Amino acid sequence: DAGVTQSPTHLIKTRGQQVTLRCSPKSGHDTVSWYQQALGQGPQFIFQYYEEEERQRGNFPDRFSGHQFPNYSSELNVNALLLGDSALYLCASSFQGRETQYFGPGTRLLVL
Amino acid sequence: AQSVAQPEDQVNVAEGNPLTVKCTYSVSGNPYLFWYVQYPNRGLQFLLKYITGDNLVKGSYGFEAEFNKSQTSFHLKKPSALVSDSALYFCAVRVDSNYQLIWGAGTKLIIKP
Numbered sequence: 738d739a740g741v742t743q744s745p746t747h748l749i750k751t752r753g754q755q756v757t758l759r760c761s762p763k764s765g766h767d768t769v770s771w772y773q774q775a776l777g778q779g780p781q782f783i784f785q786y787y788e789e790e791e792r793q794r795g796n797f798p799d800r801f802s803g804h805q806f807p808n809y810s811s812e813l814n815v816n817a818l819l820l821g822d823s824a825l826y827l828c829a830s831s832f833q834g835r836e837t838q839y840f841g842p843g844t845r846l847l848v849l
Numbered sequence: 850a851q852s853v854a855q856p857e858d859q860v861n862v863a864e865g866n867p868l869t870v871k872c873t874y875s876v877s878g879n880p881y882l883f884w885y886v887q888y889p890n891r892g893l894q895f896l897l898k899y900i901t902g903d904n905l906v907k908g909s910y911g912f913e914a915e916f917n918k919s920q921t922s923f924h925l926k927k928p929s930a931l932v933s934d935s936a937l938y939f940c941a942v943r944v945d946s947n948y949q950l951i952w953g954a955g956t957k958l959i960i961k962p
Contacts, residue, residue, distance in 0.1 A: 741892075743892075770948070770949070770950075772950075777954075777955075778954060778955070779853075779939055779941075779952030779953055779954050779955050780893070780939075780950070780952050781952075782949035782950060782951075785948050785949065792948060793947070793948045793949055795949060827892055827893065829893075834948045835948070837883070837895055837898055838895075838950065839895060840885075840892040840893040840894070840895075841892050842891060842892040843891075843892045845890075
């Protein structure tokens, strides 16, 4: 049984560019949440997708957007990258968003 | 505002001794509490959770946590620490009316042989 997978593992971009991160949930899960974890800090909630809709959003600007596909996989898009967007981006999946969230290994984004 | 506090940036314990990692929370509503562990350059791994019922919750790798409603705490414990328990530990909380997890800043646990 595959757990949560994320791609790519690492990414280097320059300021102003756009990036897309991908996540496949654990088998049987239908909800995907995205978090940003800056170095030395706890994760910060970006948003959660359920039934292909953004169900809840944290305190992140509109530059951060997402999508969920019919197979429950998800993408996180970040436009107009800033240096401060450098972080570990974590995807978590759960069943209907109310149960335990299981995390993928993360994508480490470096913005130069 | 909802928040989680982990008052210790780092906890040092000798191998074989009991360990405690502290967590307190502030929420409006009934809390759902979680502990996760993060190893270097890895994602977060679920350890245990409190939803309702018995205040003492047992989880993976011999860890347990005690929910204390009056003190709004959810401390993580283990009777006998292993060197392999050395990692970064995060406490998180969610309330029933909300889908997002609110996280503490993390506590680095160092177990010395």
